[in-house]
Amino acid sequence: xxxxxxxxxxxxxxxxxxxxxxxxxxxxxxxxxxxxxxxxxxxxxxxxxxxxxxxxxxxxxxxxxxxxxxxxxxxxxxxxxxxxxxxxxxxxxxxxxxxxxxxxxxxxxxxxxxxxxxxxxxxxxxxxxxxxxxxxxxxxxxxxxxxxxxxxxxxxxxxxxxxxxxxxxxxxxxxxxxxxxxxxxxxxxxxxxxxxxxxxxxxxxxxxxxxxxxxxxxxxxxxxxxxxxxxxxxxxxxxxxxxxxxxxxxxxxxxxxxxxxxxxxxxxxxxxxxxxxxxxxxxxxxxxxxxxxxxxxxxxxxxxxxxxxxxxxxxxxxxxxxxxxxxxxxxxxxxxxxxxxxxxxxxxxxxxxxxxxxxxxxxxxxxxxxxxxxxxxxxxxxxxxxxxxxxxxxxxxxxxxxxxxxxxxxxxxxxxxxxxxxxxxxxxxxxxxxxxxxxxxxxxxxxxxxxxxxxxxxxxxxxxxxxxxxxxxxxxxxxxxxxxxxxxxxxxxxxxxxxxxxxxxxxxxxxxxxxxxxxxxxxxxxxxxxxxxxxxxxxxxxxxxxxxxxxxxxxxxxxxxxxxxxxxxxxxxxxxxxxxxxxxxxxxxxxx
Numbered sequence: 404x405x406x407x408x409x410x411x412x413x414x415x416x417x418x419x420x421x422x423x424x425x426x427x428x429x430x431x432x433x434x435x436x437x438x439x440x441x442x443x444x445x446x447x448x449x450x451x452x453x454x455x456x457x458x459x460x461x462x463x464x465x466x467x468x469x470x471x472x473x474x475x476x477x478x479x480x481x482x483x484x485x486x487x488x489x490x491x492x493x494x495x496x497x498x499x500x501x502x503x504x505x506x507x508x509x510x511x512x513x514x515x516x517x518x519x520x521x522x523x524x525x526x527x528x529x530x531x532x533x534x535x536x537x538x539x540x541x542x543x544x545x546x547x548x549x550x551x552x553x554x555x556x557x558x559x560x561x562x563x564x565x566x567x568x569x570x571x572x573x574x575x576x577x578x579x580x581x582x583x584x585x586x587x588x589x590x591x592x593x594x595x596x597x598x599x600x601x602x603x604x605x606x607x608x609x610x611x612x613x614x615x616x617x618x619x620x621x622x623x624x625x626x627x628x629x630x631x632x633x634x635x636x637x638x639x640x641x642x643x644x645x646x647x648x649x650x651x652x653x654x655x656x657x658x659x660x661x662x663x664x665x666x667x668x669x670x671x672x673x674x675x676x677x678x679x680x681x682x683x684x685x686x687x688x689x690x691x692x693x694x695x696x697x698x699x700x701x702x703x704x705x706x707x708x709x710x711x712x713x714x715x716x717x718x719x720x721x722x723x724x725x726x727x728x729x730x731x732x733x734x735x736x737x738x739x740x741x742x743x744x745x746x747x748x749x750x751x752x753x754x755x756x757x758x759x760x761x762x763x764x765x766x767x768x769x770x771x772x773x774x775x776x777x778x779x780x781x782x783x784x785x786x787x788x789x790x791x792x793x794x795x796x797x798x799x800x801x802x803x804x805x806x807x808x809x810x811x812x813x814x815x816x817x818x819x820x821x822x823x824x825x826x827x828x829x830x831x832x833x834x835x836x837x838x839x840x841x842x843x844x845x846x847x848x849x850x851x852x853x854x855x856x857x858x859x860x861x862x863x864x865x866x867x868x869x870x871x872x873x874x875x876x877x878x879x880x881x882x883x884x885x886x887x888x889x890x891x892x893x894x895x896x897x898x899x900x901x902x903x904x905x906x907x908x909x910x911x912x913x914x915x916x917x918x919x920x921x922x923x924x925x926x927x928x929x930x931x932x933x934x935x936x937x938x939x940x941x942x943x944x945x946x947x948x949x950x951x952x953x954x955x956x957x958x959x960x961x962x963x964x965x966x967x968x969x970x971x972x973x974x975x976x977x978x979x980x981x982x983x984x985x986x987x988x989x990x991x992x993x994x995x
Contacts, residue, residue: 407475407507413449417496419480424499426451427475427507429537430468432518440465444476447542451494453478455501464504471517471537473508476501525956530970532961544958547667548946552619554666555640555942558659564615564642569604571597571621574920581625583635591987597623597636600939602859603924605643606896609935610927616643619942625967630954631888631944634967642893643937649879649895652936653677653837656891660883660940664833667949672832677883681840686807687729690815692841695887696834698822702814705730705802708788714758714779720804728804729814732792733821736799737761741824742774745801748820752813754803761799762789770796819887833885833948841880844873844909853910856880860894861936862906869905879936890945893938900928 407427415424428446435441440462441454453476455462461476468474478499489495514530515523517537528535535541559566575582575596582596598604600622608616620641628634640659644651657677664673678696685692688701706728709717720726736742742759749757758776765771772785780788792800801817803810822828843862845855852873860878862868868876879895897903903925907917918925946958956962963969983989 411448412444412446412451413493415451415480415494415497415499417482420482420497422480423477424480425475425477426453426499428473430470430472430474433468433470442468442474444474445537449494450492452489452498453501454498455504459501461501461504464506465501468504468506469510471510471513471534472506473510475505475507477503526964526970529956529962529964532971536960541957544946544950544952545960547950548942548958548960551663551667551946551949552638552942554663555659555940556619558662559617559640559642562615562655562659564617565613566618567608567613567616568618569598569601569608569620573598573604583623583625586986586988588986599624600639601641602857603921605641605937606859606898606924606935607927609643609645610930610932614645616937617641620939628963628965628967631947633943633955633959633962634965635963638942640940640942641937642939643935645933645935647895647934647936649839649881649936652881652893652895652938656883656938656940660835660891660945663945664885664949668833669949670831674832674834677835677837679837679839682838682842682877683840685836685838686811690811690813690818691887692838692882693884693887693889694836694838695819695822695828695884696836697830697832697886698819698828700732700734700818700822700827702729702731702818703792704728705788705791708784708791709780709802709804712780712784714776717758717802717804726805727807728802729807729810730788730792731801731803731814731818731821732794733799733801733825734794734827735797735825736821737763737797738799739774742799742801745817745821748817749801749803749813752816754810754813757817758802759799760785760788760802762794762796764796776802836884838882838884839880840877841882842874843876843878843880843906846874851911857892857894858907858910859896859903861897862902865899866902866905869902869909873909881938883938883940885945886948888944888948889941890948891938891940893936895934895936898928898932898934900925900932903928 404425409425412426412428426444428444431443431445431450433440433442439454439456441452444451444453455465476499478501480497481500483496483498513534515527515534517534520538520540536545572585572595575584582599585595585597587593587595601618601620605616618641620639621636622639623636626632626634661673661675682692685694690702704727706721709728710721712718717728721728738761742761746756746759760772760774760777762770762772771782772789777785788800794800803814841856843855843860844852846852856878857880860880863877863879881893882889883891897906904914904917943955943958947955950958952958961971
């Protein structure tokens, strides 16, 4: 017999009754039933109930065991009485009578519970992540992650892609976040960088003559943490293809992503209709470039109903250039209590408030609008608003105004909250949308132009488009949104050197800077670069959505905390003086 086990803790069934077996695992729970000891023995695969009484030579040793001790037992498989069968576990028909036991590893008193799913401080959970991983729910999420990656990899190979690995140590490049820099010992004063993405390398693979590339790629970005984003590193399904247009990327990636979601949907519906929504339309209707289409609410511009109206705040706003009033319909939200709650929500988001109208039956049986806004603009305008939005009795609408950039994000969050609180958002579905036609550039408050998305994207219209107003230029850039999250981003690449120089020049990077930062790609494009494009899908975020959790740390084996600290391993840590001397570095004291 094997030194530790003949079966796993999920293997045994009624068919094994009478067999002598050996099991090994963790003591999940101990129960003393008056001279009969029961242990739920747990391993990676499952749980088996083992027991012994005073007649067993293992009884005295088994009495000593405590939760999370690691033990090996030998025993005989017995059928449970019919009334004691546990249908919740695969081994629920049997139990093992223990005749011999060996303690393989004792455990000190636990700093956090492993049995059950009790809420516990995240700092403690991350400090003892190896214990946290023993909990069933977290263990299952890690297996889900492993299976999702396996499924992605198989689907890409089946789609005739080749898997290649790109360097982990490379040169620094602007990707929209801070680099993690690595000092060079052999070249004092110079630094490598951990790649924010394999962007340049995968384009060079295309220039090298390979047609379809993918990689399960680690990426490193020194970013501020969010619940749906790791602050240090993450993994993505990285993809690039030659001789393709935007539609080709969509046609390749939809079966892969949709197939993964269908495989792990766990009873939820995966919508196969993936609309193409222009960026400007997405921001107008949903207040977001990653719309949650499970929520049917679509915002509308209602400026004309408030222009020169009795509601002075909106009327004066509309006298200014580039301002508008948008309405968020709220079917079934027509109560003053709900409207006041949403107005308070807007104030908590940093806005003065959010106007509202709700519709109810009047004393004469007709439909009337209620609320301060309705009184100010009068019944005719109120009715025109209702007709435009398609609302009726018991419904409401909320209103925000000004320059769209000043309220759009709050409007988008308000739309999500309204959909959630009114039960309009269908939690049983996965709904996807391609968001397309992103602007190539954006301007800051001082009018400085910079890239708004991926700087290596091909502008729609090519070089000719770059001769006009930069803020009107759209790129062949696209994101895939699912249930309110961006899960994929990509572009058709700018493979023409003169167009790339011009695109960077508009963003303030002269040709000399482009050659300095992207010398390898500049050199490659001089020797015949094919049209190419690709994308990257966030594995952590996809697993997070499939696992139905809003915290990305729940699907990462060893995550950092929100301050980008590894509490278990003690990172980041102070370097030793010998290390600093070898690298010719000096740490400056922190300024007060």
